Amino acid sequence: xxxxxxxxxxxxxxxxxxxxxxxxxxxxxxxxxxxxxxxxxxxxxxxxxxxxxxxxxxxxxxxxxxxxxxxxxxxxxxxxxxxxxxxxxxxxxxxxxxxxxxxxxxxxxxxxxxxxxxxxxxxxxxxxxxxxxxxxxxxxxxxxxxxxxxxxxxxxxxxxxxxxxxxxxxxxxxxxxxxxxxxxxxxxxxxxxxxxxxxxxxxxxxxxxxxxxxxxxxxxxxxxxxxxxxxxxxxxxxxxxxxxxxxxxxxxxxxxxxxxxxxxxxxxxxxxxxxxxxxxxxxxxxxxxxxxxxxxxxxxxxxxxxxxxxxxxxxxxxxxxxxxxxxxxxxxxxxxxxxxxxxxxxxxxxxxxxxxxxxxxxxxxxxxxxxxxxxxxxxxxxxxxxxxxxxxxxxxxxxxxxxxxxxxxxxxxxxxxxxxxxxxxxxxxxxxxxxxxxxxxxxxxxxxxxxxxxxxxxxxxx
Numbered sequence: 433x434x435x436x437x438x439x440x441x442x443x444x445x446x447x448x449x450x451x452x453x454x455x456x457x458x459x460x461x462x463x464x465x466x467x468x469x470x471x472x473x474x475x476x477x478x479x480x481x482x483x484x485x486x487x488x489x490x491x492x493x494x495x496x497x498x499x500x501x502x503x504x505x506x507x508x509x510x511x512x513x514x515x516x517x518x519x520x521x522x523x524x525x526x527x528x529x530x531x532x533x534x535x536x537x538x539x540x541x542x543x544x545x546x547x548x549x550x551x552x553x554x555x556x557x558x559x560x561x562x563x564x565x566x567x568x569x570x571x572x573x574x575x576x577x578x579x580x581x582x583x584x585x586x587x588x589x590x591x592x593x594x595x596x597x598x599x600x601x602x603x604x605x606x607x608x609x610x611x612x613x614x615x616x617x618x619x620x621x622x623x624x625x626x627x628x629x630x631x632x633x634x635x636x637x638x639x640x641x642x643x644x645x646x647x648x649x650x651x652x653x654x655x656x657x658x659x660x661x662x663x664x665x666x667x668x669x670x671x672x673x674x675x676x677x678x679x680x681x682x683x684x685x686x687x688x689x690x691x692x693x694x695x696x697x698x699x700x701x702x703x704x705x706x707x708x709x710x711x712x713x714x715x716x717x718x719x720x721x722x723x724x725x726x727x728x729x730x731x732x733x734x735x736x737x738x739x740x741x742x743x744x745x746x747x748x749x750x751x752x753x754x755x756x757x758x759x760x761x762x763x764x765x766x767x768x769x770x771x772x773x774x775x776x777x778x779x780x781x782x783x784x785x786x787x788x789x790x791x792x793x794x795x796x797x798x799x800x801x802x803x804x805x806x807x808x809x810x811x812x813x814x815x816x817x818x819x820x821x822x823x824x825x826x827x828x829x830x831x832x833x834x835x836x837x838x839x840x841x842x843x844x845x846x847x848x849x850x851x852x853x854x855x856x857x858x859x860x861x862x863x864x865x866x867x868x869x870x871x872x873x874x875x876x877x878x879x880x881x882x883x884x885x886x887x888x889x890x891x892x893x894x
Contacts (some may be wrong), residue, residue, distance in 0.1 A: 433546070433560035435538050435698065438463015439730045439742035440566025441521065443750045444531065453531045454558055456538045456548055461522035464568050464731070465739045466514055468588045473611050475510045476591065477772040480618035484774060487618075491811050501619040503596045511592065534558075538567075540703035543723045562725050564749060565713055566742075567698060569691040569731035577603070577687055580663035582670060584685040587612065597621045597684035601672055603660060604688035605632040610644070610773040612686060617651060618774075624653040624680055626660060626672065633771065637783040637832040639798070639818055644834065647775070647814060655680065693732045717761035719749040727753070736767050768846040770839030775815055778842030781830030781849055784820060793823045797879035801835045804875060805867030810836060817872045819845065819855065821880045826854035833873075841873055856881035 434440045437457040444453055460467040479501065489496040526533045536550040544563055548556045571586035585593070587608050598621065602613050605627030617623045625632070631645045632654075648654060655674060662673040663685070672680040695705070695713045706714040706722040713733040715721055721728050727749050730742035741764065748760045771777040787794045801807035801815030815835020821828050831845035848858045859877035864870055 433558060433562070434564045434566060435546075436463060436566035436568055436730065436732070437461045437521070437525075438465055438566060438568055439739070439746040440564055441525070442743065442746040443564050443566070443729075443753070444525070445750060447754055449530055451530060453528075454534060454560065455525055455531060456534045456536065456546075456558075457522075458535075458537045458567070460518050461525075461533075462514075462518040463566075465742075466518055468591065470739045472510050472514060472591050473587075473608075473615070474772050475513075476506065476615045477611055479506055480615045481774065483618045501596075503619055504594065506619075507592060537697065539697075539699040540701075540705075541699075543703050544725055560725075562753060563727070564753075565695070565698065565700075565721070565726065565728040565732055566730045566746070567694040567732045569693045569737060570697075571687065572690040572692050573687050574603075574660065574689060576660055577663050577685070582663050582665065582685075583667050584663070584687050586687050590686050593684075597682070599624065599682045599684070601626065601670070601680055601682035601685045602688065603627075603672075603685065604690070605629055605634065605656070606688065606690070607633065607769075607771040607773075609686075609688040610648075610771055612688065613648075613652060614773040622653075623651070624655070624682060626655045626658055626674065626680065628657065628659050630657045632656070633777070636771075636777065636779060637818065637830070638785055639816070640777055640779070640832050640834050643814065643816070644773075644775075644777070691731065691737060695732050717763070718752050718759045719745060719762065720752075734764070736764050738767065738769060741767055766846065766849050768842050770842070772839065775835050776838040778833045778838035778840070779831070780842055780846040781828065782820060783830060783832070784818075787820055787829055792829065794820050794829055795823050795880060796820055797876040799872050799876040799879070801869070801872055804869070804871040806869040807872065809867075810869075812836065815872070817841070817876045819873075819876045819880060821855050826856050826880055827852070828855055828858075835872075837869055841870060844870070844873060854881075 433454040434443055435456045437455055465471055483498055483501050486496050486498040525531050534548045534556055536548045538546045538548045540546050545559045571588055577584055596619050600616050600621045600623055602609050602625045613623050631641045632648055633641045633644050658674045660672050661675050665671040668683050670682050670685055693712045695707055695711055704723055708714055713721055713728040715728045715733045719727045719729055729745035729749050731737045734741055745762050748762050752759045768780040798816055798818040801812040818832045820830040828849050833841050855877045859874055859881050864874040
């Protein structure tokens with residue numbers, strides 16, 4: 433039995449064709465990423481990027497004018513493509529001879545027994561020899577918002593609205609908040625952001641967080657270091673009261689303050705499953721829970737709530753289900769991540785604050801996009817690549833990029849860290865295309881290799 437049809441759906445491969453398989457899905461088939469997460473947000477973010485390019489076209493001596501983003505058409509194009517994929521995914525599983533799909537909410541009644549409350553009425557009791565929990569996570573809503581009785585949106589609902597907000601209040605300052613604020617600002621909404629932290633994107637490296645907050649302050653109305661104590665008004669004319677008695681008016685509220693794992697909705701305690709303090713189902717590196725025969729993956733259990741992490745965990749759990757005597761493990765130590773906002777952000781490894789906290793002997797190299805030829809072509813004034821490396825060895829400890837194509841530019845640094853390639857070798861051995869934007873990475877590495885001691889044949893350019 434698999435609970436959840438996002439990355440959990442990947443577990444059910446052809447190698448399980450001789451087994452009786454149940455898949456339980458409480459919402460749309462395909463999980464968060466396909467229906468209300470990674471994919472639709474990035475499709476919207478790319479359109480926002482196109483709109484921003486047209487709007488700023490005079491920067492590159494192009495005479496162009498942006499009339500508008502046709503929101504209903506954009507929404508329909510995005511979900512007109514994704515909804516059929518979700519429907520086809522469900523249909524394909526339902527038509528399989530050995531798979532039964534249950535549309536409803538599952539809850540444990542014992543270690544490997546569950547009841548599914550079906551959406552079409554009734555319930556189904558299921559017992560399985562092996563269970564994979566891949567039930568994902570859900571948006572967190574603070575009590576003053578939830579108890580107000582007034583309408584609000586989360587990332588689950590905001591992308592399907594019928595018309596653009598005139599003034600959108602965004603409660604939250606993390607990556608989801610940043611991405612959706614970018615989308616709706618580019619589409620024409622006035623944005624006000626409220627967050628309890630003093631800077632946006634707080635988990636990012638301090639250089640990225642500070643620079644992004646400065647950029648956002650020029651575009652949005654920011655209220656940082658503040659909490660919402662009450663939501664008042666009426667639908668379409670909301671008032672958010674902050675803890676300093678400031679009142680913010682908006683016609684639409686988007687709440688994106690975090691996501692909670694869905695283990696509690698499954699009654700995991702009834703199964704005897706151990707959980708972490710934050711509600712995640714506890715698993716070992718192989719994906720095994722505290723109950724034999726029960727596995728978990730993705731946002732319901734993972735410390736890193738990212739789709740590419742959930743997919744890797746699904747691959748590992750699938751292997752381990754098929755090969756119990758040859759278990760593989762998941763390593764969450766070097767997970768690259770990206771924020772598809774404006775400017776884009778890519779990151780991997782330690783932040784500078786983490787290097788300080790760990791007492792590491794490190795050095796920093798930072799190169800601006802404006803210092804390389806392709807950056808000149810782009811007329812970029814805010815992008816940069818920052819690399820942290822161990823002093824003396826050049827071992828890369830972390831890398832942080834803010835600017836166009838940052839999610840792509842971070843990948844060679846993630847590869848280098850994964851395969852333990854030091855800064856001098858990464859810069860000096862492969863050719864780096866000139867004048868591609870990757871030169872911003874190369875130049876940062878060369879700053880490090882110059883101080884760490886370049887290897888023979890890898891001397892920095894004069």
